[in-house]
Amino acid sequence: MTPALPPVIIGAGPAGVRAAQTLLAHGLRPVLLDEAPRPGGQIYRQPPIGFDRPRSSLYGFEAARAASVHQAAERFIEQIDYRPDTLVWNAAHGRLDLLRGGSTDSLAYGQVIVATGATDRVLPFPGWTKPGVYALGGAQVALKYQGCAIGERVVFAGTGPLLYLVAYQYAKAGATVVAVLDTAPWGAKVAALPAMARNLPVLAKGLYYRGWLRLHGVPVHEGVTLEGARGGGRVESMHWRRGGSAHSAGCDAVAFGHALRPETQLADLLGCEFAYDELQRAAVPHRDAAGRTTVAGVYVAGDGAGIMGADAAEWAGERAALALLADRGTAVDAARAATLEAKLAHAGAFRRGIERAFPFPEQWAAQAADDLVVCRCEEVTAAELRHCVRETGTSEINRLKALTRVGMGRCQGRMCGTAAAEILAQACGRPAGQVGFLRAQMPIKPLPFAALRPRGGDVE
Numbered sequence: 001m002t003p004a005l006p007p008v009i010i011g012a013g014p015a016g017v018r019a020a021q022t023l024l025a026h027g028l029r030p031v032l033l034d035e036a037p038r039p040g041g042q043i044y045r046q047p048p049i050g051f052d053r054p055r056s057s058l059y060g061f062e063a064a065r066a067a068s069v070h071q072a073a074e075r076f077i078e079q080i081d082y083r084p085d086t087l088v089w090n091a092a093h094g095r096l097d098l099l100r101g102g103s104t105d106s107l108a109y110g111q112v113i114v115a116t117g118a119t120d121r122v123l124p125f126p127g128w129t130k131p132g133v134y135a136l137g138g139a140q141v142a143l144k145y146q147g148c149a150i151g152e153r154v155v156f157a158g159t160g161p162l163l164y165l166v167a168y169q170y171a172k173a174g175a176t177v178v179a180v181l182d183t184a185p186w187g188a189k190v191a192a193l194p195a196m197a198r199n200l201p202v203l204a205k206g207l208y209y210r211g212w213l214r215l216h217g218v219p220v221h222e223g224v225t226l227e228g229a230r231g232g233g234r235v236e237s238m239h240w241r242r243g244g245s246a247h248s249a250g251c252d253a254v255a256f257g258h259a260l261r262p263e264t265q266l267a268d269l270l271g272c273e274f275a276y277d278e279l280q281r282a283a284v285p286h287r288d289a290a291g292r293t294t295v296a297g298v299y300v301a302g303d304g305a306g307i308m309g310a311d312a313a314e315w316a317g318e319r320a321a322l323a324l325l326a327d328r329g330t331a332v333d334a335a336r337a338a339t340l341e342a343k344l345a346h347a348g349a350f351r352r353g354i355e356r357a358f359p360f361p362e363q364w365a366a367q368a369a370d371d372l373v374v375c376r377c378e379e380v381t382a383a384e385l386r387h388c389v390r391e392t393g394t395s396e397i398n399r400l401k402a403l404t405r406v407g408m409g410r411c412q413g414r415m416c417g418t419a420a421a422e423i424l425a426q427a428c429g430r431p432a433g434q435v436g437f438l439r440a441q442m443p444i445k446p447l448p449f450a451a452l453r454p455r456g457g458d459v460e
Helices: 014-025 055-079 136-146 161-172 186-215 265-269 310-327 334-357 382-392 397-404 417-428
Strands: 008-010 031-033 081-083 086-092 095-100 103-108 112-114 118-120 133-135 153-159 176-182 220-222 225-230 237-242 245-250 253-258 260-262 274-277 282-285 298-300 373-375
Touching (some): 008 014, 014 055, 055 310, 086 265, 112 310, 118 136, 136 153, 136 253, 153 237, 176 237, 176 245, 298 310, 310 334, 373 417, 382 397, 397 417
Parallel strands (some): 031 081, 112 298, 133 253, 153 253
Antiparallel strands (some): 086 095, 118 260, 225 237, 237 245
16 A cells, blocks of 8 residues: 555546545545546436436436535546546556556556446346347436437336336336336335335335336336347347246337446456355455455445445445545544444345345246357357356356356456356356356456557557
């Protein structure tokens, strides 16, 4: 750890913005690296400058919180070293490798707060690679950033709170929502109500979204098994089963996802130790209540440390910043730190209820057909993964990657990693938590060849 260097924050969502605000309030001028062109992150993504669509139509009930985060960033952005449109593509040996404006650079760090957020948890179904099929997050980006829909007649499928939120946002924006297909049964939601009642305002919003959709004629089907998207050059219909009966709906777009998973690649490259979280069905960085990881000077905050939601991300960003300050020898408000930790603990209890209400579809791997494309980058099917397990006896996901190329494409396992691990676990007869997780590789996202050209020279 080198406190003489300015602290670095990776990510300008709710966690990153509150972390920067806290450090600045204590006299530090942090470097804030933002892959997006404007602060807000995915949940509070801002439209392009000059986009005049009212914020309330983009953020719904969260308009006030989104405005608060945006305004906080606007107030301090000129007082810090803010670098938008900047991708951190590697982290090693006390330096972060950056890509901005088509050129690479590096930045030394002594302390770093990793606030990289979350990404969709994808469980493929037949036809998921067809044009017109999007991840839920992608569908939401289209609406928030450009104010456009992914299609004229959209089916929303999968499970998790985001499923209902994005369907509601699309319907409110004027799109035709053909149906909402939730793999979680209604009984699971009822059983989880006592835990979710720990946060009545958030629970009320979720019930409102579901109720509003039904009241406005949107069919909501729960406890379904997704059978696939069909069509010629583009998706034309979505098919599912419920209670032994087959169903279908005509559409020209599908948005799907099974909740969210933490974006942890940079924490991995920074050397943080990980542990498998059974409830979130993902490996997450080891951290204390303040966000300190197992690596001195490295802190995690927000959904990149474990899915907790936007409100908790703000608290976690502030708490991580206070921990960073304390580790530098700066006096901080201990009472405020304790309050933030209490809020985060309360949010964690609520989150456990959410995970029970929208459970992971345990039978997905067993039901996945052999010809299902799991890794679309490398065109690896479920059959190839199962064959590799049978022939080699492998039971570790990185070994499976080496043998089949699953997760070696452009997405670096972001889209296929969860599905591949689930199929591996089912094929070798082990719990998902015992097959490991795909280790991060640099660059964590594709780089243009031109960016790697030596300055003043040509690529050899």
